[in-house]
Amino acid sequence: MKYYIIAGEASGDLHGANLMKALYEKDPSSEIRFWGGDLMQNVGGTLVKHYRELAFMGFIEVIMNLKTILNNIKICKKDIEAFQPDAIIFIDYPGFNMRIATWAKERNIPTHYYISPQIWAWKENRIKAIKRDVDFMYVILPFEKDFYEKKHNFPVHFVGHPLIDAIASRTEVSDEKFRQDNQLSNKPIIALLPGSRKQEIAKMLSIMLSVTKDFPEYQFVIAGAPSQEYAFYKPFLTNDNVKFISNKTYDLLSHSHAALVTSGTATLETALFNIPEVVCYKGSYISYQIAKRIITLKYISLVNLIMDKEVVRELIQEELNTKNLKVELHKILNSESRAVLFQNYADLKHKLGGEGASKKTAELIVNSLKK
Numbered sequence: 001m002k003y004y005i006i007a008g009e010a011s012g013d014l015h016g017a018n019l020m021k022a023l024y025e026k027d028p029s030s031e032i033r034f035w036g037g038d039l040m041q042n043v044g045g046t047l048v049k050h051y052r053e054l055a056f057m058g059f060i061e062v063i064m065n066l067k068t069i070l071n072n073i074k075i076c077k078k079d080i081e082a083f084q085p086d087a088i089i090f091i092d093y094p095g096f097n098m099r100i101a102t103w104a105k106e107r108n109i110p111t112h113y114y115i116s117p118q119i120w121a122w123k124e125n126r127i128k129a130i131k132r133d134v135d136f137m138y139v140i141l142p143f144e145k146d147f148y149e150k151k152h153n154f155p156v157h158f159v160g161h162p163l164i165d166a167i168a169s170r171t172e173v174s175d176e177k178f179r180q181d182n183q184l185s186n187k188p189i190i191a192l193l194p195g196s197r198k199q200e201i202a203k204m205l206s207i208m209l210s211v212t213k214d215f216p217e218y219q220f221v222i223a224g225a226p227s228q229e230y231a232f233y234k235p236f237l238t239n240d241n242v243k244f245i246s247n248k249t250y251d252l253l254s255h256s257h258a259a260l261v262t263s264g265t266a267t268l269e270t271a272l273f274n275i276p277e278v279v280c281y282k283g284s285y286i287s288y289q290i291a292k293r294i295i296t297l298k299y300i301s302l303v304n305l306i307m308d309k310e311v312v313r314e315l316i317q318e319e320l321n322t323k324n325l326k327v328e329l330h331k332i333l334n335s336e337s338r339a340v341l342f343q344n345y346a347d348l349k350h351k352l353g354g355e356g357a358s359k360k361t362a363e364l365i366v367n368s369l370k371k
Contacts, residue, residue, distance in 0.1 A: 001027050001369055004085035005034040005045075006076070006100065010227060011265040013037030015115060015162045015358070016091050018169075019126045020045060022362035035076065035335040038226055048079055052227040054096065070206045073099055077211065080104070080311040086369055090134075098126065100143040101133040102170050113137045116156070121146045121297050136368060138361045141306060142351050160353035163265070167272055168355050170250050178255050182245050187219040188257035189339050190329070191250065193270065194224035195262040203282055208260045210322040211329060212239055218257070219320030220304050223249040242307040244263050258332050260325070267301040267312065271348055276332035276341045279303075280326065306351055 003023060007016040023030050024044065032045030036056070041047045054072060073096065087110040090097035094117030102109050111299065113134045119126045120143070128149075129164070132138065135171035137156040139145055145158040158187030179186065184257040194204035205222065211219050224233055233244050245252055249266075253259065259271050263281040270277045279301040299305050303312050313328045314323075331337050 001029070001032075001087070002031045002083065003087055003089055003365075004080055004083055005032060005036065005040070005089045005091065006093065006097055007034065007036040007040065007091040008051050008096055010037065010051065010071045010095055010225060011093040012115070013051055014166055017043050018042045018162055018165055018358040019089070019091075019114060019330070019361060020115050020161045022358040025359075025364070026362045027089060033079065033085070048169075049255075050227075054093075056179050067187045069096070072096070076100055077103055085109065087112055087365060089114055089182045089365065092117065094119075094123075094126065098129055102129065105133040105135075106176070106332065110369065112138070112368075115140055115162075116144055116148075116362050118253060120144065127154065136364065138364065140303075140357060142353070143306070143308075152292070153239065157360075157364055158353075159364075160355070160357040161268075161334050162357040163272055164349075164352060164355050167250065167269070172254070172324070175255050178251055180246075182221075182243070187217065187221055188207050188283050189252070189255055190218045190220050191252050191259040191261075191270075191275070192220055192222045192255040193259060193261040193266045194222065195264065195266075196227055198228065200262055201225070201228065201232070203281055205233075207282065207320055207325065208280065209236060210237070210242055211241060211326045213329065214326050214358040215233065215329065216241065219243060220244055221252055221256075223252050256327065260329065263300045263314070265302070267303050268306075271303045271312070274342060274345055276338050277312050278328045278332060279318050280313070280325070281316050282320045297347065307344060307348055311341065311348070331344055 003128045007015055013036045016036045020040060030267060033047050033048055034040050034045055036049045072122055074306040080111055088104050090101060090113045092115045104111050111134050116137060116139045117126060131154050138159050139156050140161045145156055148154045148156045151254055192208045194201045194208060199282050219241055221243045222233060226247040237244055253275055256275050259270050259275050259277040261267050261279055263279050267279050281300055301312055303308055315324055
């Protein structure tokens with residue numbers, strides 16, 4: 001079978017890579033073309049365009065880059081037509097993917113959506129397009145099944161969360177080797193996960209690094225995104241107590257004592273590694289004001305959304321400042337607060353189900369095509 005996969009962000013690249021592995025295992029003769037990143041490229045297939053050329057954050061940023069986005073959509077359609085896939089698999093990235101889904105449906109190409117657009121957070125009216133243009137939906141959050149089936153009468157498959165697979169399949173590195181390989185001291189590590197896009201990294205790091213002088217007994221390590229070069233991070237490395245590691249986020253988390261994390265998939269990854277965290281988010285003023293008026297969720301982190309309560313502290317917009325960050329970091333370094341967090345993390349893992357999301361999804365996709 002021929003599969004065309006579209007992932008437009010770093011998290012989509014991770015989940016796309018694991019899905020591709022499962023597809024090759026289930027259907028060894030698979031031909032795959034994809035939009036994604038280095039992780040998907042390492043699995044095989046043919047990379048059409050890297051996600052670093054696609055990622056624009058915030059309402060204003062999207063408007064400013066609209067010409068590029070529309071040109072990418074045109075390129076994608078032309079490439080799909082030339083490839084003639086048996087199925088298109090969309091991974092999140094709804095602004096782009098739903099446009100392609102509408103076009104593909106008109107041409108009777110089977111459409112599979114792995115990792116649902118977060119329409120339960122905003123743009124719920126997208127359900128009309130999803131019901132019209134998406135043949136199969138595979139959801140990864142437990143509350144999404146009820147949202148689609150009970151509220152909108154649209155059948156979906158809950159396959160579990162692919163992060164559990166990604167974390168379980170990684171190769172363990174001893175603490176001694178990790179520190180030695182990355183020139184780290186024996187001080188406990190506080191990981192800094194500032195995101196993957198230049199705009200958010202620059203904004204988040206300036207605030208995260210403002211507390212380093214208050215915690216001299218710890219070393220702060222920046223998790224470099226695979227989509228960014230070292231030269232971009234270098235200006236932030238002005239403190240001897242701040243180190244940088246590129247493209248080794250899972251290794252870093254597995255050896256960390258606490259973390260400061262920009263809102264997104266990384267908040268859930270950090271929790272699955274049992275690392276106490278403070279969730280940070282600060283967007284442009286205009287983008288935030290727009291988002292605040294159309295997003296009605298109580299929380300922004302996946303951890304809190306899944307648990308439906310504040311498990312991890314969220315510092316958003318004006319609340320994200322040096323004073324508050326210092327207070328909240330002190331809290332998660334306290335042994336009593338950590339014990340409560342660890343219990344909540346155990347409950348979170350139980351809710352997400354076990355391993356096998358990628359394999360379940362691949363099997364469902366291949367079987368649907370055989371029918």
